[in-house]
Amino acid sequence: MSNKELIKKYPWLQVDDPYGPGNWSDCWLDDLEPGWRKAFGEDLCRELDKAIKLDKCQDSFKFIQIKEKFGSLRLYATGYGPCTQEILAKYEELSKFICGKCGAIATHVSDSFWIYPWCDDCLKELGGVRLTSIHDWYGLPKGSTVEEVIEDIKDCFKYSDYWVTMK
Numbered sequence: 001m002s003n004k005e006l007i008k009k010y011p012w013l014q015v016d017d018p019y020g021p022g023n024w025s026d027c028w029l030d031d032l033e034p035g036w037r038k039a040f041g042e043d044l045c046r047e048l049d050k051a052i053k054l055d056k057c058q059d060s061f062k063f064i065q066i067k068e069k070f071g072s073l074r075l076y077a078t079g080y081g082p083c084t085q086e087i088l089a090k091y092e093e094l095s096k097f098i099c100g101k102c103g104a105i106a107t108h109v110s111d112s113f114w115i116y117p118w119c120d121d122c123l124k125e126l127g128g129v130r131l132t133s134i135h136d137w138y139g140l141p142k143g144s145t146v147e148e149v150i151e152d153i154k155d156c157f158k159y160s161d162y163w164v165t166m167k
Contacts (some may be wrong), residue, residue: 007026032073035101036100047091055069060078094153106134109132109134
């Protein structure tokens with residue numbers, strides 16, 4: 001879907017000031033890593049739109065910044081409620097397991113100067129970067145697959161589980 005179509009369908013994707021700090025586009029979705037946009041950009045918009053309507057925050061929801069940091073998506077926004085918060089956190093968690101470059105399932109995380117999820121094909125472009133398997137990096141249970149982790153996040157993600165380290 002083009003940016004114009006996305007903004008028409010999801011007005012909250014419109015960047016207020018395309019020349020402001022860090023913004024280079026009229027659509028917030030352009031700030032997603034290309035692989036993440038390909039893998040789940042439209043799903044994120046669809047689910048976020050439903051949540052914004054459930055929270056009745058269509059007039060107040062606004063993105064402040066979208067970026068990658070420490071190997072996952074960061075969705076900074078304001079004017080939202082609990083349903084919207086759930087979706088924002090869900091996609092931040094999901095991004096950890098998706099190659100940011102192409103959208104394939106990540107197999108490794110670069111862990112030297114830049115933490116980032118990579119698939120096997122995109123790894124070939126990296127030279128001399130220290131890598132850790134995604135299973136070891138996130139301490140996934142033995143015998144589990146990244147595909148299962150992704151499906152669990154998609155099907156039964158809970159914000160309260162996401163912040164378990166904060167308890």
